[in-house]
Amino acid sequence: MTYYIRYVLTDEKPITLSEIVPVVEAHSSDYHMDGDTISFTNEPIGIVEINAPGDGVFEDDIALLKEFAEQKQSKDMLLTELQRAKSMLTIQVVFMLEHDAIFEALDPLLDWLLANRAGLLVDEGGYFQNASGDLE
Numbered sequence: 001m002t003y004y005i006r007y008v009l010t011d012e013k014p015i016t017l018s019e020i021v022p023v024v025e026a027h028s029s030d031y032h033m034d035g036d037t038i039s040f041t042n043e044p045i046g047i048v049e050i051n052a053p054g055d056g057v058f059e060d061d062i063a064l065l066k067e068f069a070e071q072k073q074s075k076d077m078l079l080t081e082l083q084r085a086k087s088m089l090t091i092q093v094v095f096m097l098e099h100d101a102i103f104e105a106l107d108p109l110l111d112w113l114l115a116n117r118a119g120l121l122v123d124e125g126g127y128f129q130n131a132s133g134d135l136e
Contacts, residue, residue: 002092003092003093003123003124004090004091004092004093004123004124005046005090005091005093005103005106005110005121005122005123005124006061006065006088006089006090006091006121006122006123007088007089007090007110007113007117007119007120007121007122008062008065008081008082008085008088008119008120008122009085009086009087009088009089009117009118009119010081010084010085010086010118010119010120011086011117011118011119012086013117014052014086014087015050015087015089015117016050017033017035017036017048017050020033020048020089020109020112021033023108023109023112024038024108024109026108027108028108031108033048036048036049037094038091038106038109040095040105043095044094044095045093045094045095045105045106046091046092046093046094046095046106047091047092047094048089048090048091049089049090049092050087050088050089050090051087051088051090052086052087052088053085053086053087058085058087058088061088061090062082062085062088065082065122066079066082068122068126068128069082069126069128071126072126072128072135072136073136074128074135074136077135078120078128078135081119081120081130082120085119089113091106091109103123114129114130114131115131118131120135
Protein backbone atom coordinates (compact mmCIF):
# COMPACT_ATOMS: atom_id res chain seq x y z
CA MET A 1 0.00 0.00 0.00
CA THR A 2 1.29 3.44 -0.92
CA TYR A 3 0.67 6.24 1.56
CA TYR A 4 1.26 9.92 0.90
CA ILE A 5 1.41 13.01 3.06
CA ARG A 6 1.22 16.27 1.14
CA TYR A 7 1.89 19.87 2.05
CA VAL A 8 0.13 22.16 -0.41
CA LEU A 9 1.94 25.49 -0.48
CA THR A 10 -0.07 28.62 -1.15
CA ASP A 11 2.72 31.14 -0.76
CA GLU A 12 4.75 32.42 -3.70
CA LYS A 13 8.17 31.28 -2.50
CA PRO A 14 9.17 27.98 -4.13
CA ILE A 15 10.31 25.24 -1.77
CA THR A 16 13.42 23.16 -2.46
CA LEU A 17 14.97 19.99 -1.10
CA SER A 18 18.03 21.99 -0.04
CA GLU A 19 15.74 24.15 2.12
CA ILE A 20 14.27 21.20 4.02
CA VAL A 21 17.45 19.14 4.59
CA PRO A 22 18.64 21.30 7.52
CA VAL A 23 15.11 21.30 8.96
CA VAL A 24 15.02 17.49 9.00
CA GLU A 25 18.56 17.03 10.28
CA ALA A 26 18.50 19.78 12.94
CA HIS A 27 15.84 18.08 15.06
CA SER A 28 17.94 15.13 16.21
CA SER A 29 20.88 12.98 15.17
CA ASP A 30 18.30 10.23 14.55
CA TYR A 31 17.18 12.09 11.41
CA HIS A 32 19.08 12.17 8.14
CA MET A 33 18.23 13.22 4.62
CA ASP A 34 20.10 11.74 1.65
CA GLY A 35 18.91 13.22 -1.63
CA ASP A 36 15.14 12.93 -1.51
CA THR A 37 14.99 10.25 1.23
CA ILE A 38 14.26 10.99 4.89
CA SER A 39 15.62 8.42 7.35
CA PHE A 40 14.90 8.03 11.05
CA THR A 41 17.22 5.82 13.14
CA ASN A 42 18.84 4.66 9.88
CA GLU A 43 15.51 3.44 8.44
CA PRO A 44 14.18 5.22 5.35
CA ILE A 45 10.74 6.54 6.27
CA GLY A 46 9.83 8.77 3.35
CA ILE A 47 10.70 9.93 -0.13
CA VAL A 48 10.17 13.63 -0.79
CA GLU A 49 9.00 15.01 -4.12
CA ILE A 50 8.27 18.62 -4.96
CA ASN A 51 5.60 19.26 -7.58
CA ALA A 52 4.42 22.41 -9.34
CA PRO A 53 1.77 23.27 -11.91
CA GLY A 54 2.48 21.79 -15.32
CA ASP A 55 4.73 18.95 -14.14
CA GLY A 56 2.24 16.19 -14.97
CA VAL A 57 1.58 15.27 -11.32
CA PHE A 58 0.49 18.47 -9.59
CA GLU A 59 -2.92 18.87 -11.23
CA ASP A 60 -3.93 15.23 -10.64
CA ASP A 61 -2.92 15.44 -6.98
CA ILE A 62 -4.84 18.69 -6.48
CA ALA A 63 -7.91 17.08 -8.10
CA LEU A 64 -7.65 14.16 -5.62
CA LEU A 65 -7.33 16.54 -2.67
CA LYS A 66 -10.37 18.47 -3.88
CA GLU A 67 -12.34 15.20 -3.74
CA PHE A 68 -11.25 14.79 -0.10
CA ALA A 69 -12.16 18.43 0.61
CA GLU A 70 -15.67 18.02 -0.82
CA GLN A 71 -16.48 15.73 2.12
CA LYS A 72 -15.45 18.22 4.81
CA GLN A 73 -17.51 20.80 6.70
CA SER A 74 -14.92 23.44 5.82
CA LYS A 75 -14.98 22.45 2.14
CA ASP A 76 -15.42 26.00 0.81
CA MET A 77 -12.27 27.22 2.55
CA LEU A 78 -10.34 24.07 1.63
CA LEU A 79 -11.34 24.27 -2.04
CA THR A 80 -10.32 27.94 -2.13
CA GLU A 81 -6.92 27.12 -0.62
CA LEU A 82 -6.38 24.21 -3.01
CA GLN A 83 -7.24 26.49 -5.94
CA ARG A 84 -4.54 28.92 -4.70
CA ALA A 85 -1.86 26.19 -4.59
CA LYS A 86 1.51 27.19 -6.03
CA SER A 87 3.45 23.99 -5.32
CA MET A 88 3.27 20.80 -3.29
CA LEU A 89 5.74 18.87 -1.16
CA THR A 90 4.78 15.19 -1.19
CA ILE A 91 6.20 12.56 1.15
CA GLN A 92 5.72 8.98 0.05
CA VAL A 93 5.87 6.95 3.25
CA VAL A 94 8.13 3.94 2.65
CA PHE A 95 8.37 2.50 6.15
CA MET A 96 4.83 1.88 7.25
CA LEU A 97 4.20 2.59 10.91
CA GLU A 98 0.92 3.12 12.72
CA HIS A 99 -0.82 6.28 11.48
CA ASP A 100 0.12 8.40 14.51
CA ALA A 101 3.69 7.09 14.46
CA ILE A 102 4.11 8.21 10.85
CA PHE A 103 3.17 11.76 11.77
CA GLU A 104 5.32 11.62 14.91
CA ALA A 105 8.36 10.53 12.89
CA LEU A 106 7.77 13.28 10.33
CA ASP A 107 6.76 15.94 12.90
CA PRO A 108 9.95 18.02 12.68
CA LEU A 109 9.40 18.70 8.99
CA LEU A 110 5.61 18.95 9.14
CA ASP A 111 5.71 21.34 12.12
CA TRP A 112 8.29 23.51 10.34
CA LEU A 113 6.15 23.66 7.19
CA LEU A 114 3.05 24.65 9.17
CA ALA A 115 4.99 27.34 11.06
CA ASN A 116 6.97 28.76 8.15
CA ARG A 117 5.08 28.22 4.90
CA ALA A 118 1.46 29.10 4.10
CA GLY A 119 -0.54 26.06 3.07
CA LEU A 120 -2.39 22.89 3.96
CA LEU A 121 -1.15 19.60 5.35
CA VAL A 122 -3.15 16.70 3.90
CA ASP A 123 -2.76 12.97 4.45
CA GLU A 124 -3.94 10.17 2.22
CA GLY A 125 -7.05 9.66 4.32
CA GLY A 126 -8.30 13.20 3.77
CA TYR A 127 -7.12 14.75 7.05
CA PHE A 128 -6.50 18.49 6.58
CA GLN A 129 -4.56 20.85 8.83
CA ASN A 130 -3.25 24.38 8.54
CA ALA A 131 -1.26 26.56 10.94
CA SER A 132 -4.44 27.14 12.98
CA GLY A 133 -5.10 23.43 13.51
CA ASP A 134 -7.25 20.59 12.23
CA LEU A 135 -9.85 21.34 9.58
CA GLU A 136 -13.05 19.31 9.55
